[in-house]
Structures are given as structure tokens and as C-alpha cells.
Amino acid sequence: MICPKCGEKFDYYEPSCPWCGAPKPVEEPKSVGDVSPMEGSQEKEDECVTFESPRKFGSAAFTSLCYVGALFWAILGVIIFFAAEGKFSLVGLVFFIGAISIIVDVSYSGNSVCKIKWYKDKFVICTRSDEFTFTFERDELYKIENDALGGKIFVFRKNKQCFYVNERVFPEVVAAMKKVYGISDE
Secondary structure (H helix, E strand, C coil): CECCCCCCECCCCCCECCCCCCECCCCCCCCCCCCCCCCCCCCCCCCCEEEECCCCCCCHHHHHHHHHHHHHHHHHHHHHHHHCCCCHHHHHHHHHHHHHHHHHHHHHHCCCCCEEEECCCEEEEECCCCEEEEECCHHHEEEEEECCCCCEEEEEEECCEEEEEECCCCHHHHHHHHHHHCCCCC
8 A cells, every 4th residue: 555645655454654654544435336346437547446355365474384384294194104004004194185285275375366456447356476457358258157155256267377256255346247247146
């Protein structure tokens, strides 16, 4: 977040600017009244509405610790599996499979959608490591899925990576996407 008083960058979750002490500007919730959640027709091209995921994603240090911990569990599992006899070999196998599942989970969470920036003519999907820009064209939308509870999931694909915009995580964005792509609630 950028301080409106001094122009310095600071963390969004800080109550005030650490440099000049100015209070954090209050953001009003945006309604999804028309195709774009932007209010007013004479908004600047650079302005956008940002929607952040309520889910917390780990930092690079947390991800590194997960990989190191999974490696430890895998090595421990292999040692127990080959050194033990009888029922303890099953424990070693469980450790090894648990380590593999941790590695797979951490790898896939790297492409999780953390934030969506909504502009008048496009939107930007932000992951932990990169940003991907999509326009409001039908060919940008890869497919639409339903989750187990009937919620919509919009799937976008770019550079052989799939990004899932779930209605449970981003309800305002999915409501606007339904209007943009002409999808009705069934």
C-alpha cells in the first residue's frame, strides 16, 4: 500500500504509515452493479479494484521449511522402512507417503490465486510469485466447473498453467465474471 501523505510504500495490514504516521486510508466495499465493479464511467485506465483471498499463503521461508521438513520425513520413512521388520515397515511407508504429499501440496499451492486486480477491460490474477493478465474475451476463459456444493469455479489457462477462481473465495469477482461471460445461476 502507498501512503497518501508521504508516498512511501508500506504493508497493507499496518494500521498507519510507519514513515510519517498517517492513518491507513479506508477502502469502501465495491458493489458489483454492472459488468465491471468499477464505479463511474470516467475512471482512469490505471485504477482497479483489488480482491484478496481470505486464505493465507505461506512466505518463501515457510515454503522452504515445508520442503526441508518433507525431505526429513522422506529420509526417516525410508530408513524406518528398510531397517525395521514387521509392522514398523508400514510406519516408514506412511512417513514416506506423507512427505510426498507435503511436497505435492506445497508445489500446487504456488499457483494458488492470492489476489485479483479488476480493471475496466481486463483482470490480473496474482499468485505468490507472478501476475497473469487476462482480457474479457471468451477465448481467455478455459472452462467453468462446479464445486461439490454447487458453486462456480472459473478456470483460466495461460502458459500451460491453470488458475482457479472459486466462488467461495472470490464471490464478488465470480458474480462479475458471470455477467461478463453471460453465465446464469443454474
